[in-house]
Amino acid sequence: MIEQRATVLAPADAAPAVEPYDFGRPATLAREHARVLELAFETFARQWATQLTDKIRVRAHVGLQQVSLRTYAEYADSLPPTTTIVVCSLPDVEGKGIVQFPLSAALSWIVQMVGGRPVDIAEERALTPVEQALIRHLTAGALDHLGNALGGLFPRGLTVAGIQYSPQFAQLASAGDLVVVAQFSLLLGERPVPASVMLPAHLVLERLNVDNPTAPAETAPRLIRRQVEETPVDLSLRLAPLTVHPADVLGLSVGDLIRVPHAHDRPLDLVAGDVPVATAAVGTSGARLACVVTATSSDGSAAADRPDHADPEEPR
Numbered sequence: 465m466i467e468q469r470a471t472v473l474a475p476a477d478a479a480p481a482v483e484p485y486d487f488g489r490p491a492t493l494a495r496e497h498a499r500v501l502e503l504a505f506e507t508f509a510r511q512w513a514t515q516l517t518d519k520i521r522v523r524a525h526v527g528l529q530q531v532s533l534r535t536y537a538e539y540a541d542s543l544p545p546t547t548t549i550v551v552c553s554l555p556d557v558e559g560k561g562i563v564q565f566p567l568s569a570a571l572s573w574i575v576q577m578v579g580g581r582p583v584d585i586a587e588e589r590a591l592t593p594v595e596q597a598l599i600r601h602l603t604a605g606a607l608d609h610l611g612n613a614l615g616g617l618f619p620r621g622l623t624v625a626g627i628q629y630s631p632q633f634a635q636l637a638s639a640g641d642l643v644v645v646a647q648f649s650l651l652l653g654e655r656p657v658p659a660s661v662m663l664p665a666h667l668v669l670e671r672l673n674v675d676n677p678t679a680p681a682e683t684a685p686r687l688i689r690r691q692v693e694e695t696p697v698d699l700s701l702r703l704a705p706l707t708v709h710p711a712d713v714l715g716l717s718v719g720d721l722i723r724v725p726h727a728h729d730r731p732l733d734l735v736a737g738d739v740p741v742a743t744a745a746v747g748t749s750g751a752r753l754a755c756v757v758t759a760t761s762s763d764g765s766a767a768a769d770r771p772d773h774a775d776p777e778e779p780r
Contacts, residue, residue: 493533493644497672500617501531505646505661508613512648515605520576522653529647537639539662543631546588550603551636553625559664560636561622563603565650567591567629569657574598584655590629600624610661617671618663637664644668701744701755702733731758 493501509526516524534542543549548570552561567588574595575583591599607622628634637643642665650657704726726732731743734755744755 493531497669498531500672501644501646501668502528504613504615504617505531505648508610508646508661509648511609511613512606513650515602515609516573516650516652519602519605520573520652522576525651526659527649527651529649531644531646533665534643534645535639536637536641536643536662539643539645539660540631540634543660545632546629547631548591548599549628549631549634550599551625551628551634552603552607552622554619554621555623557619557667559667560625561664562636562660562662563606564631564662565659566657569650569652570599571595573602577602591627596627599627618668642666642669697736699734699736699741701746702735702740704730 506528509528513524513526516522516526543564544566546567548565548567550563552563568585570591571585571587571589572583574591575581575585577598603624607624611618611620611622644663644665646661648659648661650659703724706722706724731745732755733740734742734744734757740761742757742760744757747754747756
């Protein structure tokens, strides 16, 4: 394919923002790690459902929706302005976890835990000391199940450190700190309730990398090279560009002739994207148009050294 391009003299576009990828702080979970965590949280979901059924006296079903790696700021922004945030901590370990569920659900659970009938509560208010004690007791049992489900993926000994209500003011981690978030859907009777568990990512990923390495470190250069070599790219033949003004473009009509400043004896540029990788001449392969590579350049310097702008009156 022969590509003819013209550069229009217009205000320069803003350079695209390039965000470097930090391999020390990955943006997503590796597929193998995500599957291991999903299995652990699915086990926790089943155990949590059994505990809620026993304590709240309503048949409960807990389903895992998603396991993801986020920053703490992204997680906090995804929560409602007011909710139940049960803060969890580990002895002598930096970093806190969260078990989160709606405040209205917590108030409804409390009514049922003390023998009341299942009722939907719309109000959202701070819990009294007695209500906090009941929620602490309920969550402490869930944390035991969470520790058993995660096994060696997370340090044992999570305990309830407190209850807060505003994710924006909780400040349990720095905004850019990575956290592992498991989102659940709780169905208690006929009422669906969203819930989530947040754990410090550095504690989880450290053990995941030891117990479930995605690939040996010594194979990383080979894997990266293979990925680069096998990534498909678009190749095109490019004539020398022509610089025109916007008025020239707007004044074009059918039948107008545009003289391209490319000499007959000058090879075309073979480009991958916008990067010249070789020069080539036009040829044929059977009934198809083809190109014959005349020179190659690993960095495109050979093509870049040639003048891109010839005399506008040079024949096409």
